[in-house]
Amino acid sequence: MTNEILWIIFAIVNFSMVTFIYRTFGKQGLFVWIGMSTVIANIQVTKTIEMFGLTATLGNIIYGTAFLATDILNEKYGKEDAKRAVWLGFFTLISMTVMMKIALLFTPAPDDFAHDALATLFDVMPRVALGSLLAYLVSQYFDVWIYAKLKEKFPQDKWLWVRNNGSTMISQLLDSLVFCLVAFYGEFPANVWLEVFMTTYIIKFLVAALDTPFLYVAKKFHQ
Known part of the structure; x- marks a missing residue:
């Protein structure tokens, strides 16, 4: 299967x-999903794949589901509930980052087999971690507002x-811009940075x- x-x-x-x-x-299920999806997205994003002739990260789909969840909350219950969900996801993401950073400080046992794999997933560069946090908060808040x-x-x-499409597609553009600026600007030549930014947004646009x-x-549920 391709x-x-x-x-x-x-x-x-x-x-x-x-x-x-x-x-x-x-x-309540949507609140749980948003917290979970922010964590899983930041794990999946470490895996890159080739698709449609582009190199993309795998976490874009589950990350996009958080925007769907906040749009459902906004549509059915109003923007205040959607804002609460955004902050829940942000707190979950920070909690995971802090807890895993501390966990990696422990010296592994001689027969440990998991430390190196966990370090690969969670010992991310500070700029990448900061970019992910800022991009999530800015884009999700903007999504709630514009919706x-x-x-x-x-x-x-x-x-x-x-x-749905107007709020999510514009918000995902903002998300891609903030993340790529904070995480990668100055790390790559301008043409490479632009390619990374465009590729990231194209995939997120399709997800939206x-x-x-x-x-x-x-919308038909829980009338």
């Missing part, structure tokens, strides 16, 4: 699980796709487009 086909299947599975947890556990503004301007259900049908499904 990476491209597997990526599409993986995206469908991820977004289906968001709608399932919302259908089963309601608003609420679009809902005021286009409140009818027929414009749900505009609210794929989540729209799942928002329509989720």
